[in-house]
Amino acid sequence: MDIADTDALIVVDAQNDFLPGGALPVAEGNCIFEPINRIMPLFPYVVATRDWHPRVHPHFEEHGGPWPYHCIQDTPGAELSPKLRVDEVDEVLSKGMHPHSHGYSAFDATNLDERLHAHNVRRVFVCGLATDYCVKETALEAAAHGFQTVVLSDAIAAVNIKCTDEADALREMASHGVRFATTEQISAPV
Numbered sequence: 001m002d003i004a005d006t007d008a009l010i011v012v013d014a015q016n017d018f019l020p021g022g023a024l025p026v027a028e029g030n031c032i033f034e035p036i037n038r039i040m041p042l043f044p045y046v047v048a049t050r051d052w053h054p055r056v057h058p059h060f061e062e063h064g065g066p067w068p069y070h071c072i073q074d075t076p077g078a079e080l081s082p083k084l085r086v087d088e089v090d091e092v093l094s095k096g097m098h099p100h101s102h103g104y105s106a107f108d109a110t111n112l113d114e115r116l117h118a119h120n121v122r123r124v125f126v127c128g129l130a131t132d133y134c135v136k137e138t139a140l141e142a143a144a145h146g147f148q149t150v151v152l153s154d155a156i157a158a159v160n161i162k163c164t165d166e167a168d169a170l171r172e173m174a175s176h177g178v179r180f181a182t183t184e185q186i187s188a189p190v
Helices: 029-042 112-118 131-144 165-175
Strands: 007-012 046-051 091-095 123-129 148-157 179-181
Touching: 007 029, 007 131, 029 123, 029 148, 046 112, 046 131, 091 112, 123 131, 131 148, 131 165, 148 165, 165 179
Parallel strands: 007 046, 007 123, 046 091, 123 148, 148 179
Antiparallel strands: none
16 A cells, blocks of 8 residues: 555554553553554655643543543643654644544644645544544544544554443444545555
8 A cells, every 4th residue: 555645643552551561551552653653754744743731720620530640631641652753743633622522533623634644644544542432533533524544453542431432443344434544555666
């Protein structure tokens, strides 16, 4: 699968709090970095998203939401992991700040759609954390916005609160036209 100048890579929430030892860890979270770092230089436009929650937000258990505190603005847990080659990232997009939005999707209450159109993007490749939440919602919304959407299956990892969450997420994405590939199938144009 050759990368074109109308492609973009969206690296979802590769943040310290979502990695082992973080506030809301994805057990296999560290597996995403080698494949992501390897393919980032192939893309003309790379966006890294980050949860950037205010401390008082309905996303958190203490304020009526489902989650423990994580990725609080300006904390070490909210920083992109040092394992990610941030020198290959063109833009960082913050999400999950607005009180009406959990911010699962990178399109939710952000200007990602405008940013992608400004770069003439037609196809997006989605990777990162977590498969069953922010990766899924970002991929679904990208497809709904009319982008050809490919999830990189060897560069994602799931929370799996229920053991079927990852499989359910992959099935839901596929049912909405999202395609899947591995980073090994990605190549620079000849």
